Amino acid sequence: MMRPLFSRCATLRAAAPQVSRIQLGSWQARQYSIKVQAASDAKPLDIDPSKLTIEKTTKPKELMKAEDLVFGQNFTDHMITIEWDITTGWKAPQIKPYQNLSLDPATCVFHYAFECFEGMKAYKDKAGKIRLFRPDKNMARFNTSAARIALPTFEPTALTELLAKFVQLESRFIPEKRGYSLYLRPTMIGTQKTLGVGAPGSALLYVIASPVGPYYPTGFKAISLEATDYAVRAWPGGVGDKKLGANYAPCIVPQREAMSRGFQQNLWLFGEEEFVTEVGTMNFFVALKNRETGQNELLTAPLDGTILNGVTRDSVLSLAREKLAPQGWKIEERKYTMKELDDAANEGRLIEAFGSGTAATVSPVRSISWKGKLVQCGLQDNEESGEITSLMKGWIEARQYGDEEHEWSMVC
Amino acid sequence: MMRPLFSRCATLRAAAPQVSRIQLGSWQARQYSIKVQAASDAKPLDIDPSKLTIEKTTKPKELMKAEDLVFGQNFTDHMITIEWDITTGWKAPQIKPYQNLSLDPATCVFHYAFECFEGMKAYKDKAGKIRLFRPDKNMARFNTSAARIALPTFEPTALTELLAKFVQLESRFIPEKRGYSLYLRPTMIGTQKTLGVGAPGSALLYVIASPVGPYYPTGFKAISLEATDYAVRAWPGGVGDKKLGANYAPCIVPQREAMSRGFQQNLWLFGEEEFVTEVGTMNFFVALKNRETGQNELLTAPLDGTILNGVTRDSVLSLAREKLAPQGWKIEERKYTMKELDDAANEGRLIEAFGSGTAATVSPVRSISWKGKLVQCGLQDNEESGEITSLMKGWIEARQYGDEEHEWSMVC
Numbered sequence: 001m002m003r004p005l006f007s008r009c010a011t012l013r014a015a016a017p018q019v020s021r022i023q024l025g026s027w028q029a030r031q032y033s034i035k036v037q038a039a040s041d042a043k044p045l046d047i048d049p050s051k052l053t054i055e056k057t058t059k060p061k062e063l064m065k066a067e068d069l070v071f072g073q074n075f076t077d078h079m080i081t082i083e084w085d086i087t088t089g090w091k092a093p094q095i096k097p098y099q100n101l102s103l104d105p106a107t108c109v110f111h112y113a114f115e116c117f118e119g120m121k122a123y124k125d126k127a128g129k130i131r132l133f134r135p136d137k138n139m140a141r142f143n144t145s146a147a148r149i150a151l152p153t154f155e156p157t158a159l160t161e162l163l164a165k166f167v168q169l170e171s172r173f174i175p176e177k178r179g180y181s182l183y184l185r186p187t188m189i190g191t192q193k194t195l196g197v198g199a200p201g202s203a204l205l206y207v208i209a210s211p212v213g214p215y216y217p218t219g220f221k222a223i224s225l226e227a228t229d230y231a232v233r234a235w236p237g238g239v240g241d242k243k244l245g246a247n248y249a250p251c252i253v254p255q256r257e258a259m260s261r262g263f264q265q266n267l268w269l270f271g272e273e274e275f276v277t278e279v280g281t282m283n284f285f286v287a288l289k290n291r292e293t294g295q296n297e298l299l300t301a302p303l304d305g306t307i308l309n310g311v312t313r314d315s316v317l318s319l320a321r322e323k324l325a326p327q328g329w330k331i332e333e334r335k336y337t338m339k340e341l342d343d344a345a346n347e348g349r350l351i352e353a354f355g356s357g358t359a360a361t362v363s364p365v366r367s368i369s370w371k372g373k374l375v376q377c378g379l380q381d382n383e384e385s386g387e388i389t390s391l392m393k394g395w396i397e398a399r400q401y402g403d404e405e406h407e408w409s410m411v412c
Numbered sequence: 413m414m415r416p417l418f419s420r421c422a423t424l425r426a427a428a429p430q431v432s433r434i435q436l437g438s439w440q441a442r443q444y445s446i447k448v449q450a451a452s453d454a455k456p457l458d459i460d461p462s463k464l465t466i467e468k469t470t471k472p473k474e475l476m477k478a479e480d481l482v483f484g485q486n487f488t489d490h491m492i493t494i495e496w497d498i499t500t501g502w503k504a505p506q507i508k509p510y511q512n513l514s515l516d517p518a519t520c521v522f523h524y525a526f527e528c529f530e531g532m533k534a535y536k537d538k539a540g541k542i543r544l545f546r547p548d549k550n551m552a553r554f555n556t557s558a559a560r561i562a563l564p565t566f567e568p569t570a571l572t573e574l575l576a577k578f579v580q581l582e583s584r585f586i587p588e589k590r591g592y593s594l595y596l597r598p599t600m601i602g603t604q605k606t607l608g609v610g611a612p613g614s615a616l617l618y619v620i621a622s623p624v625g626p627y628y629p630t631g632f633k634a635i636s637l638e639a640t641d642y643a644v645r646a647w648p649g650g651v652g653d654k655k656l657g658a659n660y661a662p663c664i665v666p667q668r669e670a671m672s673r674g675f676q677q678n679l680w681l682f683g684e685e686e687f688v689t690e691v692g693t694m695n696f697f698v699a700l701k702n703r704e705t706g707q708n709e710l711l712t713a714p715l716d717g718t719i720l721n722g723v724t725r726d727s728v729l730s731l732a733r734e735k736l737a738p739q740g741w742k743i744e745e746r747k748y749t750m751k752e753l754d755d756a757a758n759e760g761r762l763i764e765a766f767g768s769g770t771a772a773t774v775s776p777v778r779s780i781s782w783k784g785k786l787v788q789c790g791l792q793d794n795e796e797s798g799e800i801t802s803l804m805k806g807w808i809e810a811r812q813y814g815d816e817e818h819e820w821s822m823v824c
Contacts, residue, residue: 111529246657250650
């Protein structure tokens with residue numbers, strides 16, 4: 001008898017009928033697509049918010065001064081945990097005091113990176129109500145990420161319902177100041193404690209929360225980027241469009257390299273053509289004037305499987321189509337090269353550039369180091385943000401903080 | 413003041429002087445190379461085996477029957493742990509009872525896949541002495557993997573010395589039967605408990621050990637593979653040549669797909685040309701007769717940055733150069749395509765094929781499913797292994813078990 005290095009779980013799950021096809025993008029003539037089948041399809045028990053148990057802490061933490069908050073360093077009193085295993089499915093959700101995880105050193109999350117996560121925020125509006133911003137987008141992406149690495153999926157609204165209860169419980173940690181919020185980190189890890197390389201037979205979904213201040217407390221500060229052409233973040237047929245832990249650790253050395261030369265982040269290029277893809281932890285947008293037509297264009301790389309499908313990216317695109325297109329702007333998701341940016345800069349057509357992500361919302365970019373020169377991205381020396389970047393920040397925040405009632409904002 | 417999402421550690425470390433350049437391989441005309449700087453270069457304290465403390469278990473486990481052992485499911489009484497932090501460097505090594513790790517849910521290993529590992533084995537020879545097989549190779553690769561994701565490096569011989577003490581302590585778990593061994597899993601994880609994406613300021617190196625039986629207890633059993641052309645494991649400029657957790661979780665769905673159609677593992681192809689790269693968890697070799705010259709060739713994919721630098725792969729190549737080349741074989745590390753294999757099979761020139769890895773040593777391959785047909789890899793229906801595969805198994809095991817005294821085998 002052969003002892004399989006790959007676990008048998010893979011075969012068990014393959015029996016489930018529901019299969020969805022996810023396009024992974026194309027590179028040259030090849031089309032990549034992978035059938036991703038949710039592990040939990042075979043299981044009757046989904047996440048059931050009605051089974052939630054809450055154990056409140058007996059040692060509430062002292063609140064930090066709002067101005068001392070640093071991203072991801074301090075956490076609230078509690079956490080959500082939901083265990084899953086392949087025989088019973090999702091177990092009863094728990095909210096309990098924030099505490100360490102105790103895991104066997106053979107647990108598969110430590111060895112094979114069975115882990116994915118989301119980043120999202122809860123905001124307090126002027127009336128003191130707590131709001132989540134587009135949680136449906138995060139839940140959908142979380143499921144897509146989990147399924148791609150053979151972790152279980154779940155009913156998206158079930159976790160959103162739990163998040164709403166959780167942020168209400170942690171309400172005191174959300175400062176009632178504009179620019180402040182509660183960063184939520186839903187995380188899923190494989191917990192099977194064997195070294196065979198196979199689909200985990202058990203998993204843990206947990207959510208922790210960190211109160212955060214404004215990314216730019218004293219107003220925008222433009223960052224400078226270093227274009228990375230010596231390493232590649234993602235590729236067609238790979239997993240660069242999923243929010244997997246696997247996409248992050250390999251990015252640190254290029255990031256550190258950029259910082260050692262005085263740049264805040266690196267900008268990932270792809271292929272011989274040097275297509276612009278995304279910034280270290282953000283999507284990337286550029287506003288330029290078309291050489292032939294003279295039309296203003298807002299460009300970002302397309303979702304071809306190598307780009308993270310950012311919620312802020314999607315919000316920027318939607319808002320641009322809603323508010324800039326009627327003013328004559330062309331809003332485009334297409335491949336564009338570093339040379340196109342450089343040409344536009346040299347010809348005075350590069351209007352501005354910015355990154356987008358949950359942490360900073362939008363982050364203006366002053367310049368990009370590329371092939372030994374600095375490509376200037378349209379800002380005057382005394383400017384820290386372009387007009388579109390500033391407008392975009394205002395438009396998004398109006399919906400995040402509920403100044404503008406909108407379907408993107410969910411009152412908890 | 414701006415609050416950086418990226419940790420300041422990156423800047424601190426960039427001040428260290430020693431930098432090594434690692435070639436990441438080429439794709440079309442582009443050369444990728446990345447400066448990887450060991451985080452520990454800046455720190456005076458390396459791993460010091462003389463500081464080892466040993467806490468023996470008070471509850472020794474009962475030994476399992478040798479024939480009941482399954483890969484990576486049962487572990488010995490103890491584990492090695494060595495903590496590191498950026499201010500003090502490596503702390504005193506400990507051997508202590510096998511136990512759970514207690515980690516904050518914000519720990520960076522759970523979010524950003526700061527994790528790498530090694531797989532190696534300790535063997536008991538006829539005289540009852542314990543032997544490690546080429547531990548220098550594993551230690552070198554472990555350091556390369558760690559440095560690529562901004563985890564600390566260490567003096568390779570220091571960990572080897574600790575492993576020797578560890579396997580002596582766990583001697584009773586190593587069956588004195590040919591084919592049995594103690595699988596060792598050195599693992600390093602980032603332990604910083606903040607969510608900022610940056611180089612971890614603390615880490616844990618640990619080693620656990622699992623007694624294992626022969627991969628093929630009743631003799632070889634040839635496996636069949638499914639060529640994967642719908643997803644891509646690794647890319648030039650990526651991290652496919654490092655033993656990172658990040659390379660494993662994304663491979664499970666294609667593996668599961670292959671299993672669902674009756675194949676034991678998948679075979680990763682690359683690019684439009686469909687270059688053959690590696691099997692799910694093994695390197696891949698093929699023996700064929702050259703169409704033009706009639707010479708026998710043993711082929712494997714080159715170390716271009718997309719292939720894991722397997723210790724068994726290296727051993728197979730060395731042994732082939734030592735023992736097959738004098739018999740007229742050409743031993744080649746070069747790119748070759750699935751079509752080349754198919755042509756060779758159709759023309760009766762495909763002699764045999766096998767995978768190589770620590771778990772199975774060598775694993776004969778019967779057939780490969782590709783473009784809807786089965787490429788037969790040279791075995792008769794009643795054969796489970798080709799001649800070269802069988803010879804190779806014998807040659808390697810002779811050195812692993814010390815039947816042949818050789819520098820590859822280190823007596824502990």
